[in-house]
């Protein structure tokens with residue numbers, strides 16, 4: 001049942017106001033979802049199940065899958081076990097390994113899109129470059145590079161924080177004449193065999209692809225700025241008998257999922273309650289180094305000097321052995337300059353290479369990038385979140401009615417599966433949309449005071465957490481040292497907080513706002 005929207009002649013009014021630039025034929029949907037990764041697809045499936053049928057998914061690429069479509073580098077896999085890193089409503093008894101690799105995760109997402117008939121709902125090759133809120137009509141106009149695409153009463157961002165590659169700013173980079181690419185844009189056409197290759201970065205992506213290419217290249221220069229803490233990876237193939245069991249007795253797989261969830265959840269005690277607890281995993285990580293690296297000098301260079309957990313804890317069984325190969329040089333002096341033919345380190349040593357691969361991560365603290373989103377009174381989202389990088393429950397932002405973020409500010413995790421957070425947010429959306437449907441509301445906007453109170457609580461927890469107190473600098477923090485990415489608590493607390501949509505937290509519009517809202521400065 002769709003609510004009756006007052007002022008349905010908005011198309012005419014908007015077209016006149018905008019000088020007729022926006023085509024009158026522009027379609028209006030109830031809901032537009034940007035992105036088709038775990039967040040976008042998860043939202044779409046649940047919306048459909050709850051009877052919200054008028055939605056569209058906007059996807060810039062030609063396939064669903066988000067990060068699991070884009071990252072195809074050798075060795076790409078998830079570092080959370082697949083029984084947990086999958087939708088609760090769509091268990092997959094056929095995972096082939098404990099930690100599925102990228103092709104299998106992408107297949108799973110395609111399977112979800114097929115099974116829930118989402119492909120016809122996706123507009124592929126549709127890049128969203130902006131959106132603006134039309135207050136009179138209470139509708140978002142969503143635009144791409146060639147102008148307006150459609151209108152939607154509610155806009156859901158499933159864009160994810162790790163979709164825009166970050167390139168290092170190194171002197172002379174533009175002069176390099178060889179091959180360069182980022183881990184997220186792997187050039188599979190470039191034959192690495194026999195080449196001299198430099199890899200910059202030793203984060204989650206690099207530690208997965210370095211062991212895969214080390215045996216193929218002639219020489220691998222690995223530029224490490226900060227060593228990561230790495231634990232053993234408890235990976236193995238899942239036996240056919242186990243898969244049969246999961247198919248016949250879904251409860252067995254559910255039990256494993258729950259066990260994994262609580263095992264990860266226990267780590268939050270060290271991350272946010274008392275970082276001293278992190279001494280235990282730190283000892284384990286040190287013994288992993290000792291077991292895998294015989295050479296003392298190399299051991300010293302891979303051992304971090306900050307508290308484990310301050311940066312993402314990585315897991316690998318083949319990274320340290322790759323560093324012990326004769327053709328792999330771990331370089332820790334830092335990069336001074338890139339030349340046409342190679343890299344000069346801070347000691348002035350130049351090493352010629354044929355290719356440079358950037359394992360330098362993502363612009364996580366600037367997920368909006370060049371996108372221009374204009375809310376109530378013309379306020380700009382980028383300016384708003386630059387001044388105040390916050391949301392309420394990582395989902396809604398004051399000044400931006402009917403705009404909902406999945407994996408928004410402070411919903412990322414260092415200790416558990418992000419799918420759990422996504423599903424919590426999706427259920428929150430469903431409640432909000434259900435409330436709007438029942439009450440015939442045109443728009444809702446979180447009250448600034450509610451958002452402020454929520455974020456004051458987050459900040460006090462973040463101040464004590466390992467990411468602030470652990471003595472490192474990570475992509476979790478923005479340029480001003482604010483942690484705008486991670487959820488500083490147990491994830492079940494987030495689920496509790498998002499379990500009930502409280503209408504009192506929101507200003508509501510039933511044709512007009514029920515109370516005056518603060519205007520933009």
Ligand code: NAP
Pocket residue numbers: 077078079080162168169170183200201202203204205206223224225226312335359360361362473474475
């Ligand atoms: P990352 O963890 O941010 O690592 C980037 C690496 O590049 C770091 O070692 C960083 O050094 C280095 N670096 C950046 N700029 C540099 C510069 N100018 N000079 C030298 N070194 C530089 O990026 P990522 O490995 O792509 O991973 C990003 C995130 O993606 C992960 O934290 C994780 O959330 C996700 N991810 C997940 C998986 C998974 O298995 N689920 C796999 C891959 C990625 P510093 O440490 O000194 O900054």
